[in-house]
Amino acid sequence: METATTPRHDATEVIDADGFTSLRVKQVIRETADAVSLVFGVPEASASTFRYQAGQFVTLRLSIDGAEHRRCYSMSSPPDVEPDLRITVKRDRDGLVSNWINDKVAVGDVLHVAPPEGRFVLTATDRDVVTFAGGSGITPVFSLVHSTLAATARRARLFYANRDLDSVIFRDALADLTDVHGGRFEVQHHLDAHDGVVSPQRIAEFISGHHAAEFYVCGPAPFMDVVEQVLLDAGVPKQHIHLERFSVAVVPPADPDEPAVTEEVTIELGHTSVTAPYRAGNTLLQTARLAGLKAPSSCETGSCGTCIAQVVQGSARMLNNDALDDDEVADGWVVTCQTLPTSRTVRVVYD
16 A cells, blocks of 8 residues: 655635635555545644535546546545545546546645535434445445444444455455454455355345344445345335445436427526526436526435425426435425426426
């Protein structure tokens, strides 16, 4: 593991018009051949802005070859244990930003970071924590597990799937947690190269006898789908299953043979109200942007809840929702990044 460090520099907090703060990279840690952790030195003036819960994420705004890119990365640091904020980024074959971070970011660089967000956090209960991570999905899960062990009396279990042993992020750190909290923590590694693709049977065996828990799942979509289905089939209530998706859920194109239903959408944001014609296939978030509004958003997977708004007139349907509970949905709340209008007119209010 290679580590580079630089002294921490405090400065007056400066937040730009889009809500981003300039943070200096304090430490760069090479976790595996294709994953790197960045530790940010948060100035004292920004400490309250960047206070976070285990499982949350920050949004980075980066300029690469003259083009602006925004990406969400979960904290891998446990806030109850480590004073600094750390994110961990795994290289992706087609990932422009993740590859740039792995190859280019160095100690002393200044990156633009938005405050922590996300609902993939520990619930206020004494139920045990059972977690599932695939690949880089370990990032928020490691923070959740470490915080559970450090700040509560709850037990924690982890099922961690990877391609092979060399791709296991936090392998040593997980072993240390097992040594220190052996009576309360158990990790089960699954290596595709040795065990094959994760099967429903393997997941069912792992949760056997542990149904009365809070379940947290993060990783590639196929892995998450298998785990979620096994949990539901085992009778685990949906409210005890917490999902964090890294990949953007694709909005299907409009069906040319299906007659257009929605004609216009009215969006209220702050003190501004805009009525715009609706373009078939666009989400409510896309519609707001086309209308010239700076609607809040972050993950754009339906997971973080940053873009929630209330449909107060008309109807809409969500393609994916990992942020709102049934009562909120019943009251008309939607994640606009994953919501399509379904009535002739729709009125949406951002709170």
